[in-house]
Amino acid sequence: MLDLLVRGGLIIDGTGSPGFYGAVGVEGEEVRILRGDLTGMEAARVIDATGHVVCPGFIDVHSHGGMTIMKEPRHEPKVRQGVTTELIGIDGNSVAPFKTREELHRFIWLDSGLNDYPPMPADWLTVAQLLAKFDHRGAVNIAYILGNSPVRIWSVGWKNRLATRPELEDMKAVVREAMEEGAFGLSTGLDYPPGSFADTNELIELSKVAAAMGGFYHTHTRGSLRAQGLLAPWEEALEIGRKSGIPVHLTHYRQSAEGIGSHLDYLGLVEKARDEGMDVTFDCYTYVYSSTRALGFPHWTMDGGPERVVEVLTNADERAILKREMSASPRNFREGWLTNFQKPHNKQYEGKSVAEIAALRGQEPLDAFLDLVLEENLGLTTVGLGTNPQTLPDFVSHPYGMYGSDAILFGDFPSPRTYGCFPVVLAEFVRAEKHLKLPEAIRKMTSFPAQRLGLNHRGILRDGFKADIVVFNPQTVKAPATRWEPKQYPIGIPYVIVNGVPVVDNGIHTGATPGRGLRHGKD
Numbered sequence: 001m002l003d004l005l006v007r008g009g010l011i012i013d014g015t016g017s018p019g020f021y022g023a024v025g026v027e028g029e030e031v032r033i034l035r036g037d038l039t040g041m042e043a044a045r046v047i048d049a050t051g052h053v054v055c056p057g058f059i060d061v062h063s064h065g066g067m068t069i070m071k072e073p074r075h076e077p078k079v080r081q082g083v084t085t086e087l088i089g090i091d092g093n094s095v096a097p098f099k100t101r102e103e104l105h106r107f108i109w110l111d112s113g114l115n116d117y118p119p120m121p122a123d124w125l126t127v128a129q130l131l132a133k134f135d136h137r138g139a140v141n142i143a144y145i146l147g148n149s150p151v152r153i154w155s156v157g158w159k160n161r162l163a164t165r166p167e168l169e170d171m172k173a174v175v176r177e178a179m180e181e182g183a184f185g186l187s188t189g190l191d192y193p194p195g196s197f198a199d200t201n202e203l204i205e206l207s208k209v210a211a212a213m214g215g216f217y218h219t220h221t222r223g224s225l226r227a228q229g230l231l232a233p234w235e236e237a238l239e240i241g242r243k244s245g246i247p248v249h250l251t252h253y254r255q256s257a258e259g260i261g262s263h264l265d266y267l268g269l270v271e272k273a274r275d276e277g278m279d280v281t282f283d284c285y286t287y288v289y290s291s292t293r294a295l296g297f298p299h300w301t302m303d304g305g306p307e308r309v310v311e312v313l314t315n316a317d318e319r320a321i322l323k324r325e326m327s328a329s330p331r332n333f334r335e336g337w338l339t340n341f342q343k344p345h346n347k348q349y350e351g352k353s354v355a356e357i358a359a360l361r362g363q364e365p366l367d368a369f370l371d372l373v374l375e376e377n378l379g380l381t382t383v384g385l386g387t388n389p390q391t392l393p394d395f396v397s398h399p400y401g402m403y404g405s406d407a408i409l410f411g412d413f414p415s416p417r418t419y420g421c422f423p424v425v426l427a428e429f430v431r432a433e434k435h436l437k438l439p440e441a442i443r444k445m446t447s448f449p450a451q452r453l454g455l456n457h458r459g460i461l462r463d464g465f466k467a468d469i470v471v472f473n474p475q476t477v478k479a480p481a482t483r484w485e486p487k488q489y490p491i492g493i494p495y496v497i498v499n500g501v502p503v504v505d506n507g508i509h510t511g512a513t514p515g516r517g518l519r520h521g522k523d
Helices: 066-071 101-110 127-132 148-155 165-180 200-212 223-228 232-244 263-275 306-314 316-328 344-349 354-361 365-375 392-397 423-432 438-445 447-453
Strands: 004-011 020-027 030-034 046-048 053-056 058-060 083-088 141-144 185-189 216-220 248-250 280-284 289-293 337-339 381-385 401-403 469-472 495-498 501-505
Touching (some): 004 469, 053 438, 058 401, 083 495, 101 148, 101 306, 127 141, 148 165, 148 200, 200 216, 200 232, 223 232, 263 280, 263 392, 280 392, 316 365, 344 354, 344 365, 354 365, 392 401
Parallel strands (some): 004 046, 004 053, 083 141, 216 248, 280 401
Antiparallel strands (some): 020 030, 289 381, 469 495, 495 501
């Protein structure tokens, strides 16, 4: 007898093929595809999916939810979108391995505005120990990619200098061990110290190790290279791929604003590389709003770790230097907003722009911003416009792209993509504006990211594959999250099943936590 039978719906299996009518059975954690007469088929439970689409669970290839899910295992902002698997460790900012708890805690502190705090004190050091934290303790599956920041801290420390040859060999051993313990590849965030202190050659050498073990290179590219040319940051990523042999994945790939070249330049770079025989893919998020930690300071301020940032902000002479450098490339403090205030007296500033906050405080915007970063112990998050809305559909619909929410799950005013990245594709880009067909959109959410990660039994509804399943109404699915009311769950997604267990059941979260830490080469 089946544990679960989902019948009456249009099955879109994730391969890009048109849908067909049939039933999806669940036995334990596995799928059975059923056609024809179901008379006599017994199941402990039957879900009537008439008028709905039944498809594989969605895979988010750019998640900042790893620490948050430890505190909030229901993970409602993501699982209610149909997400059943997430890739964490993004932007070079992963939280294993570390030699000591002190170093782990220092890194969590520096990165807290991007990846949150777990329940403290953190109680792991290795990749294997971290992955065990996710076994049956969260609503979704977690895949882990090794960030180069902990690799660098392990062997070089927090300083901005080139690695010596022995240190480089030590880093390569760290990458090898992390891959053996289940990491899916190597990630970089080359705007985020200390990982950004790595030069191109260092990244090539580390990527050779990951490539030899079947991993891929997931990169937030080096923004400082734009001074050398519009596409120079992404050309460095392709150089790393060519010289190491590693598949390259360009994350949150988009045209950042109108007038910054042409979006055809960006897409053409990927197409040309693939025509040359490289394995290159990308992801984009599906909203115009970007989001990151507020520590967008010159890298010298973090040369030494989080304590160095505090020192710069509290030393009058160094703070004056920081202000001069930041004023030379002025920010638009009227656009965007801050979130994740923890101090009660600062809660009034949630969702407000720096200019608005500065007026309330009677300060110049830059002074207000720096004071608040210090008051909030470096943990502020900034959200703002970061994508050209005119060309976003071309990235969303491109066949070599998939979707990454890049979602920060904390603060009162996160980017609306946190609650709507995947359903907005179904509602707007497919149903309303018809930028791509539904089977193709589902492929880009399911089998394509599974292929990129190397997940052998997820991303497709096929006999014997894992029962990660979404049931949604293609006519009513919608993402109501907005800039001013971002914490709104999607509608039209009544069922989400993870490893054969209903987590969202007729629109209600069951409280189940069947997710697992996935291990590369084993899942």
